[in-house]
Amino acid sequence: METFRSHVMICGGTGCHSSGSGDLIKAFEEQIKGNGLDKEVKVVRTGCFGLCEVGPIVVIYPEGAFYSRVKAEDVKEIVEEHLLKGRIVKHLLYHDSINENSGDIKSLNEVNFYKKQKRIALKNCGIIDPENIDEYLAFDGYKALTKVLTEMTPEEVIKTVKDSGLRGRGGAGFPTGLKWDFCYKAKGDKKYVLCNADEGDPGAFMDRSVLEGDPLAVIEAMTIAGYAIGSDQGFIYVRAEYPIAVQRLQHAIKQAREYGLLGKNILETGFDFDLEVRLGAGAFVCGEETALMRSIEGKRGEPRPRPPFPANQGLFEKPTLLNNVETYANITQIILNGADWFSAIGTEKSKGTKVFALGGKINNTGLVEIPMGMTLREVLFDVGGGIPNGKKFKAAQTGGPSGGCIPTSKLDIPIDYDSLVSIGSMMGSGGLIVMDEDNCMVDIARFFMEFIVEESCGKCAPCRIGTKRMKEILDRIVAGKGVEGDIEKLEELGNMLKESALCGLGQTAPNPVLSTIRYFRDEYEAHIKDKRCPAGVCKGLMRYTIIADKCKSCGICAKNCPVSCISGEKKVPYVIDQDKCIKCGQCMEKCPFGAIELK
């Protein structure tokens, strides 16, 4: 193989891909060839670097120069200056990667965004070419499987996972080793290993990024799981809305098969294991384990009551192990570095790291992996770079439609499974949506409830009807038609739903509503009693009114009103009929005297 003196790593994650990294790859290849550097410089498409906010991202080694928001026009300059003449193009670098005092460039680990992160699940993302198995091998790939197959018994593998303290990263946090042990002990002629890549929370993209950036880490871990529980067949259930992830996964499976790392007699040890990808059609409920298994079987994706638990009776009624993508992404590292290494990271009951997708009102939108126990404040303000435009932080939402909102007063709680549950939220799969003073908490709760109403499968009445009724009440409140007692009714319905729904989707569905009531009850009350939206979001509570002093009775507003709700006559100020007004804002826009206000 040829060696190259310089590697140009271009992010090929979905975020950067949609901001044009595909064109950049072409532009770099053309420019490099044009300058006769194609034997010296290699262009590599990688997985997500995490800092999606400033994408597309290009990192050039060996200098480790971190270019952000690179445009196709910039490529010529980077190639001619940096690659040909060795002069780093400082004005195109990510602003925080230059040392202010010395003007030198910092290594990636010193940049604020990366400094406090600890990358285990995302270890290879942005470092390797996800479509090249040789690169995966060079970064310790398949060392863990080799160790497991040649030196360890299944019991030892399970014990290592148990001792590491790893808990399910899909959200609920069930101890992974225990799950493996149940499956190992379950009796059956055939067992299955499944990977849940049906990531459905709005704003979450951790699993997608792992699959796009390091698909073989998941494949290797599933093979290890197959050895541990005694299974020879696995399925990865991934949503069809993740085309890049699906394509890289399939490519990785093909390469692993060619190398004999999937299939019969793996590494000449007599162990057989193979994997297939199953595409989900994007139903949120199919992330629930029993519904997911139904869907793989080719049936309608609906949950069923447990027990029997999947460990004993899962896919095709056989013992089945199901873990989330990120959970698997930790396994090879635990095997290689040992349970003690992993359990030394994090808190007493939550070990290791957690990947979060930062979104909403935050400067560094993107993907971060932090050790458990870091405070929310550190994640948002040190890693995340704080709230943009000098606005005030209001709340952070974890766990998507199953989680809750965390207010300013709880910013200093450590992020771990149990602390988050204690304040009415949950770890969730890792979506972290940040809200500032301009967000209305009632509107947020309504948004999540609307999502749940659409995604409820309808099998059980509490979820099918309960969520709908809750949404109707919320609709009423944001439309300014809330009545006394609505808050109490929401709480009652929510608690009932928690107790009685069939699966996790329904049981956790009221969380966004209940947690916003818990911490932002005053906002609900303002909507209901004062008919006022403190954040100025809820259209239904806004009123366009004509300021009598400023109105010149020209009639332009009335002429432009699409529902003819403005009336008046010459020399008398015009009036808006509030019952008919649809709040389109046309009148305010058209008024030549600024006589219409919105409150």
Add this chain to the structure above:
Amino acid sequence: MKSIKDLEAIRNKTLEDVNLRKDRKGTRVVVGMATCGIAAGARPVLLALMDEVQKRGLKDVTVAQTGCIGVCRLEPMVEVYTPGEEKVTYVSVTADMVPRIVTEHIVNGNPVMEYTIGAAENNTDKK
């Protein structure tokens, strides 16, 4: 099908290539490649260095380029940074000189004194 040995071989071979993305340790060889360096013939020197490093399978050596080192009249210039040692600057380097620099200096740790900037300056003084 690959055996465990095959995997190890692929791993080692690929490592040579991807090593430069890992944290930098070991020796760093830098070639001055500003306009002056390129005009004086730095590119063949750079290629010869890469060739030599690869031929000898030196894993902890990075070959990189840099801008103008400053003494344009002595280009092409090559600087060798070994951790814990003073940097050594070679001047008026040609591709023919590269094998000696790599063998004697980078592999065996003895800088080729006659190629260094110190030697070049002594010569100028004598003239």
